[in-house]
Amino acid sequence: MNTRANPLAPDWLLPPQDVNALDVALWPDTTAREDDGAVRIGGVSVLELAEQYGTPLYVIDRATVVAQARRVREAFSQALATVDAELTPYYASKALLTADVVRWMRDAGYNIDVSTGGELAIAIAAGIDPARIGLHGNNKSYAELRAAIGIGVGTIVVDSLDELRLLSAALTDAHAEADALHPIADRQRVRLRVTTGVHASTHEFLATAREDQKFGVALADVDEAVAAIRAEEHLEFVGLHSHIGSQIFDAAGFDQAIGRLLEVHARLAETGPVPELNIGGGFGIAYTEADQPRSIETIATDIAQALASAAARFGVPVPRIAIEPGRLIVGRSGVTLYEVGTLKDVQVGEGVDNVRRYVSVDGGMSDNPRPELYGADYHAALVSRRSEADSQLVRVVGKHCESGDIVVNDDYLPADVRRGDLLAVADTGAYCFSLSSNYNMLPRPAIVAVEDGEARVLVHGESIETLLARDAGLTGI
Structure with missing residues (x-):
């Protein structure tokens, strides 16, 4: 794996030793990459989730929510006692x-x-x-x-x-x-x-x-x-x-x-x-x-x-x-699944290494405006398969008509990421759905809870028909 940092990367961001690894501090407790390379959360494959519910998709691991709630309550109860x-x-x-x-x-x-x-x-x-x-x-x-x-x-x-x-x-x-x-x-x-x-x-x-x-x-x-x-x-x-x-x-x-x-x-x-x-x-x-x-x-x-x-x-x-x-x-209980679309390499300044790859996904600031509102940083991973490629500095961006429509500002992904791959962005359980919008008339994603190998819808996703039905000029109501 490539271990040389891209000069465009922030100082804190280093190339991963293992591009397929998942940091336990950032992902839900039940996250695991299986032998086939696909990631499972709550015992459910992200491939199955994307196929059944589409993307973008908010996924909430109920076990992590419950464990975190218990941990926080016990920590304060014991300290205050x-x-x-x-x-x-x-x-x-x-x-x-x-x-x-x-x-x-x-x-x-x-x-x-x-x-x-x-x-x-x-x-x-x-x-x-x-x-x-x-x-x-x-x-x-x-x-x-x-x-x-x-x-x-x-x-x-x-x-x-x-x-x-x-x-x-x-x-x-x-x-x-x-x-x-x-x-x-x-x-x-x-x-x-x-x-x-x-x-x-x-x-x-x-x-x-x-x-x-x-x-x-x-x-x-x-x-x-x-x-x-x-x-x-x-x-x-x-x-x-x-x-x-x-x-x-x-x-x-x-x-x-x-x-x-x-x-x-x-x-x-x-x-x-x-x-x-x-x-x-x-x-x-x-x-x-x-x-x-x-x-x-x-x-x-x-x-x-x-x-x-x-x-x-x-x-x-x-x-x-x-x-x-x-x-x-x-926060850590949630991930957002996206499908990769357009990829574009951009030369930034001088130097053969000064290349940033723009990886476009099928959502963006309508399902997570925090990077635009607060300059929030996130982490992304390829979750639909395993990769043996070197790491590549990327910026994960959305499909909205804004240059500031950035999902992940700086991260490393496998250099062979391609159209149709699934990416997951970690730590999206808090404030992403709450702040979501229909900017550019994108339907808001569904929220699905996973636990013990089963998935269940918490909030139904919207569709183009949902948006059309709200327009009184189209419905006559």
Whole structure:
């Protein structure tokens, strides 16, 4: 195999020693290359999946989802137990939301975090107890708040004083209209989202605790906001909420946020109960060999120690802790299958080695816009067969009318990749389906779950007929 790096490759990307190998840190737990060279996930051949469901195709390994959910919950439960604190885990449904995923999370002991009326509706339709739902969002509508109150959502996260006034109006109306057939709780539990000012080490668009952005109430305004909540007859203040960002690899940012939150928490506890603290999620995963996140066990231990230290400093018990992982649970469980189309070698500058191969696939930014939105890096592999060829630097691109339509910016694939081969892109379980679109009128792919040699559709894929049926100029409706 070729072991000389292409001069166009980033410094972190080295040619693979074995072009057929699959890094266990990037792929679902059940991924294996069989004797025929094709890859199986959950005991199902990617060749069978592509033939039955077409490509592009989102594939979710249920065993990895369940194992990750258990691992995260146990890591935090055990770490918090050492500081006499209890855990309430929420699954951040924005990462990947289907009815089956809700049920998997429910059965794994998670509550569900939603942020829109649509996400709320799916969670309820999937059968989870409304008391196990938390409603987020910086611009909840009156209708969304009324719906949440009416079905008995467990906790609403208040994002601003303006929203607090809207929530108060919705509660007043709901109580006025309640009757024996449509009762509502006397008091609605709420948390207050706080902007801690912590600058998490992540992409600017993924940092959600900086002062100059749309989420939360500034630390200086927390006392006023909590006083206003406590003054409402039908509201129960249960604690503060913080989310410092996404794709975070260690506990340093959480440590800073916890110190600032517990200082406010201690002050609020002097005038009323503050039983909980929600520290959010944002725990990162490895998308390429360059990513080296700390283990979730280490992060959980570091967070527990930071909580104990801050609680002792401010003279309060460690409160019940809530977390909201999403990507960490479903990200590595998912891969996206594509079929290779056009191949093109491009000379970039001088030198015989300065050649980049463009490998076009039958999807792109419509099924994964994260590379365009955040400059996200991914890893691809040839999965339909084994190759004995040398490695070749490639850029995997989509079929959209955008030069920025890049699926994998830099990677090495076998030099004999050809039209009709199947590629799989790893770590697409989180935010790919959630952010998907119909740009250039491409139908959105199906999501298929695999487990124990069987495949099952979680979300049906779209077709050209699906798109035509939505156009009122064609249907006359």
